[in-house]
Each structure stands twice: as structure tokens, then as C-alpha cells.
Amino acid sequence: MGAFYILGIVNKFEAKFTNPLDQVHWEQYINERLDLEQYTATLTDFTVKGKLKEGIFKENIKDFYKKLVEITEDDNIATYFEDS
Structure with missing residues (x-):
């Protein structure tokens, strides 16, 4: 038995949510997983798209x-x- 992890570099991403979020909440939610300062990101009510700078x-x-x-x-x- 062991622990297995996947580690990689996210070049681009798209996150969708079923409820609209304001920009502050989107950034907070995404920053738990990715550092948004490293990406050019576009935010809408239901989607965030980002690409590595x-x-x-x-x-x-x-x-x-x-x-x-x-x-x-x-x-x-x-x-x-x-x-x-």
C-alpha cells in the first residue's frame, strides 16, 4: 500500500461553477489550487479561464x-x- 500523487504544471485551465460568484470569491476559490498571479485569467459569472503568463x-x-x-x-x- 502506498500514496500516489500526480504533480505537474498547469499551462492553462478552465473552471466552471453552477452558481454565479463574484470576482473576489472566484479568486479565493481558485487560489486554493493555483496561484492566479501566475496566469492571465478572464472571469465571468460562471467560468474562469487562465493561461500561464x-x-x-x-x-x-x-x-x-x-x-x-x-x-x-x-x-x-x-x-x-x-x-x-
């Missing part, structure tokens, strides 16, 4: 791999970053 991936990929190595305690993961 230009340069965010490139600026943060090294830190992502570093954290992944810490989480998994597997230094071999660093090889993927160095080779790619």
Missing part, C-alpha cells in the same frame, strides 16, 4: 525540479532537468 515556466522550472527532488528524495530526477 509568458516566461513563468522558464523562470520557475529549475525550482520545480528542485522541489520534486526534495519531495521524492530521488536525486536521479535532477538528471531529467539537466539533460533537458
Whole structure:
């Protein structure tokens, strides 16, 4: 028995809700899962769409791999970053 996780980078997203929410509540709800400051987002009463801002991936990929190595305690993961 073990714990399994999926970890990845969200390039774009779309969230729909069955009831209208104001912008403050949408941002609060989405920020529990994603950092909206990293995205260009459009909000409507029932939908939020976001796309990762230009340069965010490139600026943060090294830190992502570093954290992944810490989480998994597997230094071999660093090889993927160095080779790619």
C-alpha cells in the first residue's frame, strides 16, 4: 500500500461553477489550487479561464525540479532537468 500523487504544471485551465460568484470569491476559490498571479485569467459569472503568463515556466522550472527532488528524495530526477 502506498500514496500516489500526480504533480505537474498547469499551462492553462478552465473552471466552471453552477452558481454565479463574484470576482473576489472566484479568486479565493481558485487560489486554493493555483496561484492566479501566475496566469492571465478572464472571469465571468460562471467560468474562469487562465493561461500561464509568458516566461513563468522558464523562470520557475529549475525550482520545480528542485522541489520534486526534495519531495521524492530521488536525486536521479535532477538528471531529467539537466539533460533537458
